Amino acid sequence: MADDLLAVSGLNTYYGGAHILSDVAFAIGGNEVVALLGRNGAGKSTTIKSVMGLVRPRSGSVVYQGEEIAGDEPYRVCRRGIGYVPEERRVFSELTVEENLEVGRRPPRADASEWTPERLYALFPNLAERRRHPAGRMSGGEQQMLTIARTLMGNPRLVLLDEPSEGIAPLIVEQMAMVIKELKREGLAVLISEQNLHFARIVSDRAVIIEKGAVRFTGTFADLDANPDIAQATLAL
Numbered sequence: 001m002a003d004d005l006l007a008v009s010g011l012n013t014y015y016g017g018a019h020i021l022s023d024v025a026f027a028i029g030g031n032e033v034v035a036l037l038g039r040n041g042a043g044k045s046t047t048i049k050s051v052m053g054l055v056r057p058r059s060g061s062v063v064y065q066g067e068e069i070a071g072d073e074p075y076r077v078c079r080r081g082i083g084y085v086p087e088e089r090r091v092f093s094e095l096t097v098e099e100n101l102e103v104g105r106r107p108p109r110a111d112a113s114e115w116t117p118e119r120l121y122a123l124f125p126n127l128a129e130r131r132r133h134p135a136g137r138m139s140g141g142e143q144q145m146l147t148i149a150r151t152l153m154g155n156p157r158l159v160l161l162d163e164p165s166e167g168i169a170p171l172i173v174e175q176m177a178m179v180i181k182e183l184k185r186e187g188l189a190v191l192i193s194e195q196n197l198h199f200a201r202i203v204s205d206r207a208v209i210i211e212k213g214a215v216r217f218t219g220t221f222a223d224l225d226a227n228p229d230i231a232q233a234t235l236a237l
């Protein structure tokens with residue numbers, strides 16, 4: 001659609017000779033939260049990495065704000081306004097929380113209010129308390145929060161979150177859900193890869209289910225509930 005912020009189509013990605021993504025297609029509207037669901041190894045991370053330019057798709061199209069970006073270098077994709085939070089939390093463990101945030105700082109966008117450390121501390125109170133602590137001493141969930149906050153310091157228009165709730169304490173998962181809802185209120189678009197259907201349902205507008213590297217379902221959670229066989233067959237429930 002013309003008003004899609006991101007439109008992926010016919011995406012085929014290989015690791016060596018292994019054909020991982022087969023004609024993957026989906027779109028994200030300008031202020032939409034879309035959940036990319038699928039079992040372990042379904043191809044969620046590979047899809048996100050293909051959008052981000054971290055793996056180069058062999059064929060297909062990734063159109064962002066009307067421009068083809070498939071195969072662009074990751075730093076170029078980032079400069080266009082796409083923020084990426086990888087599955088493995090990568091904080092600079094020797095640096096403090098506030099120093100980690102500074103590492104992510106990029107110029108503000110003309111059409112949105114700038115993310116500052118103070119705004120981020122309001123959104124992530126745990127980080128505020130630990131702003132002068134080395135990031136490596138925080139819990140896994142707090143490090144995940146810091147990775148998201150650092151990505152927001154880059155003032156992205158679209159955020160790609162790879163399995164943000166994985167291995168995180170329930171209380172932090174709840175905070176994460178609040179954060180994603182806040183990003184939507186701020187006008188951002190979010191693509192979130194998840195195995196946790198419950199979490200995805202709380203935070204997302206729509207679901208895209210991927211199985212063995214191919215999209216099996218695209219629709220709302222109401223559509224998904226109306227077809228319980230799909231979730232049963234494609235998700236680890």
Ligand SMILES: Nc1ncnc2c1ncn2[C@@H]1O[C@H](COP(=O)(O)OP(=O)(O)OP(=O)(O)O)[C@@H](O)[C@H]1O
Nearest residue numbers: 015018020038039040041042043044045046047087
């Ligand atoms: N660097 C790599 N080299 C070769 N094969 C890979 C590589 N990374 C992933 N794969 C394979 O590609 C397939 C898709 O993996 P991917 O990480 O995209 O899945 P996923 O849906 O994100 O699952 P997970 O929950 O495990 O992250 C899997 O079969 C995986 O083993």
